[in-house]
Amino acid sequence: MTSRTTRATMTGGTLVAAGMMTMNIAVYGFNVIAARALLPKEFGALTALFGILLVGSVASLGLQAVTARRLAIDPANRDAIIDATVRVTVIVASAVGLLVAASTVVLTPVLKLDSHWAVLLCGATLVPLTVMGAESGIAQGTARWGALTAIYVGNGLGRLLGGALALVISPSVNSAMIGIAIGSWLPALAGARLMIGHGNGATISRRPLLKEALFSTHALLAYFVLSNLDSLIARNRFDEHESGLYASGLILAKAALFFPQFVSVVLFPDLARATTHHARLRAVSLVAGFGTLAVLATAALPRVALILVGGHQYDEVMGRLWLFAVAGSCLAIVHLLVFDALARHAHGIVVMIWGAVVAVLAAAYGLGVGITGLVLTVALVAAGLAAAVFVFAPSHPR
Numbered sequence: 001m002t003s004r005t006t007r008a009t010m011t012g013g014t015l016v017a018a019g020m021m022t023m024n025i026a027v028y029g030f031n032v033i034a035a036r037a038l039l040p041k042e043f044g045a046l047t048a049l050f051g052i053l054l055v056g057s058v059a060s061l062g063l064q065a066v067t068a069r070r071l072a073i074d075p076a077n078r079d080a081i082i083d084a085t086v087r088v089t090v091i092v093a094s095a096v097g098l099l100v101a102a103s104t105v106v107l108t109p110v111l112k113l114d115s116h117w118a119v120l121l122c123g124a125t126l127v128p129l130t131v132m133g134a135e136s137g138i139a140q141g142t143a144r145w146g147a148l149t150a151i152y153v154g155n156g157l158g159r160l161l162g163g164a165l166a167l168v169i170s171p172s173v174n175s176a177m178i179g180i181a182i183g184s185w186l187p188a189l190a191g192a193r194l195m196i197g198h199g200n201g202a203t204i205s206r207r208p209l210l211k212e213a214l215f216s217t218h219a220l221l222a223y224f225v226l227s228n229l230d231s232l233i234a235r236n237r238f239d240e241h242e243s244g245l246y247a248s249g250l251i252l253a254k255a256a257l258f259f260p261q262f263v264s265v266v267l268f269p270d271l272a273r274a275t276t277h278h279a280r281l282r283a284v285s286l287v288a289g290f291g292t293l294a295v296l297a298t299a300a301l302p303r304v305a306l307i308l309v310g311g312h313q314y315d316e317v318m319g320r321l322w323l324f325a326v327a328g329s330c331l332a333i334v335h336l337l338v339f340d341a342l343a344r345h346a347h348g349i350v351v352m353i354w355g356a357v358v359a360v361l362a363a364a365y366g367l368g369v370g371i372t373g374l375v376l377t378v379a380l381v382a383a384g385l386a387a388a389v390f391v392f393a394p395s396h397p398r
């Protein structure tokens with residue numbers, strides 16, 4: 001890598017890191033507002049709905065990864081790739097929205113929700129979020145870091161402003177979801193210009209792009225099921241009070257998970273072009289370093305951490321908050337390794353991830369774990385998965 005390229009990467013990394021930090025702070029801010037505005041049992045329900053959104057967003061991230069990879073390795077066909085991405089996005093966004101909305105028949109009773117509207121609103125929210133994923137992939141693959149930063153900031157502010165305003169009007173789960181569904185159009189609008197090609201006459205088939213997007217979505221679906229499974233288990237298995245306590249701990253876990261994700265975003269094009277394992281090692285080291293800092297800070301300042309996850313009504317979970325930081329940090333490393341595999345077009349790790357999902361389910365329901373047992377299970381399974389993927393996954397399949 002030349003010194004000029006290195007400087008550009010560092011500048012882009014700083015910009016994207018700032019944008020993602022703003023997004024995560026905004027999302028975190030809304031979570032804190034919701035934790036204080038709603039009763040623990042209601043906040044537990046809202047957290048379970050966020051789990052649905054995160055799992056449903058795999059299509060968005062799949063489109064982002066495929067688009068960024070193709071643009072990074074084939075810049076000469078940029079306009080044709082963007083035009084194909086637009087066509088695929090219309091199909092995928094519509095399908096995801098309808099599928100999640102239809103799942104309300106199953107998910108409403110499983111998550112003990114009061115009405116079907118909450119899951120229907122999740123489906124509506126995922127339409128603009130899927131469009132946002134395609135836009136992010138275009139910005140990422142063409143190193144348009146300013147545009148990508150604007151999309152990330154719009155995503156965070158859309159949830160914060162839309163959700164918070166809705167809670168002010170009516171402090172309820174359905175109201176919060178209406179605000180989030182409306183606010184989710186903000187990032188899609190912020191990146192709309194990226195979806196406009198130059199119309200140079202060149203075209204490529206959308207089928208290979210759609211096929212690769214489906215493969216990537218499968219890998220990301222497995223990962224997001226793993227990383228959000230405990231919120232759904234807690235809502236289904238624990239009583240409403242314990243579910244709310246676990247949801248508050250998850251605020252910290254998600255902070256530890258989301259903060260270092262700018263590493264995989266900025267380094268993704270390098271990972272796609274890499275022919276050795278050095279890029280992956282550097283990325284994993286950065287993410288692990290951030291995770292270590294998060295765990296140490298939480299262990300040293302538990303009362304500060306408690307304030308950040310909702311305040312004294314969640315006192316019972318204060319002594320275990322550092323475990324949530326551990327779990328989130330381990331999942332952050334797995335997240336990096338998943339995107340490294342997508343960058344190399346290697347989907348063999350999917351089997352390992354689904355194996356980890358089975359392990360979490362077996363422990364949660366077979367051993368009858370409580371709050372501590374569930375978060376420990378997630379941390380141990382994620383750590384074991386990260387080690388297995390790093391050691392046994394192929395370094396650079398082509």
